[in-house]
Amino acid sequence: MNHSIHSADRATHLKIVVVALVAGIAVAGFGIAARTNADYGQTAQSTQVIKAGKPVAITNAGTSEIR
Numbered sequence: 001m002n003h004s005i006h007s008a009d010r011a012t013h014l015k016i017v018v019v020a021l022v023a024g025i026a027v028a029g030f031g032i033a034a035r036t037n038a039d040y041g042q043t044a045q046s047t048q049v050i051k052a053g054k055p056v057a058i059t060n061a062g063t064s065e066i067r
Helices: 010-034
Strands: 056-058 064-066
Touching: none
Parallel strands: none
Antiparallel strands: 056 064
16 A cells, blocks of 8 residues: 555556545535525526615604605
């Protein structure tokens, strides 16, 4: 068994690459599966419309006045 990456042969390097690739795919798959999607009906292309309310003026007295 080679204990150094410098003295390892081609098969050992290939094993390391395969293990890293499988681990990366597993982490990505877990991340996609664990994602919570609260907006099931929403797509990336649709946006929600936010309408403005009535204008409000703030005075020095600390009270708000609706115009």
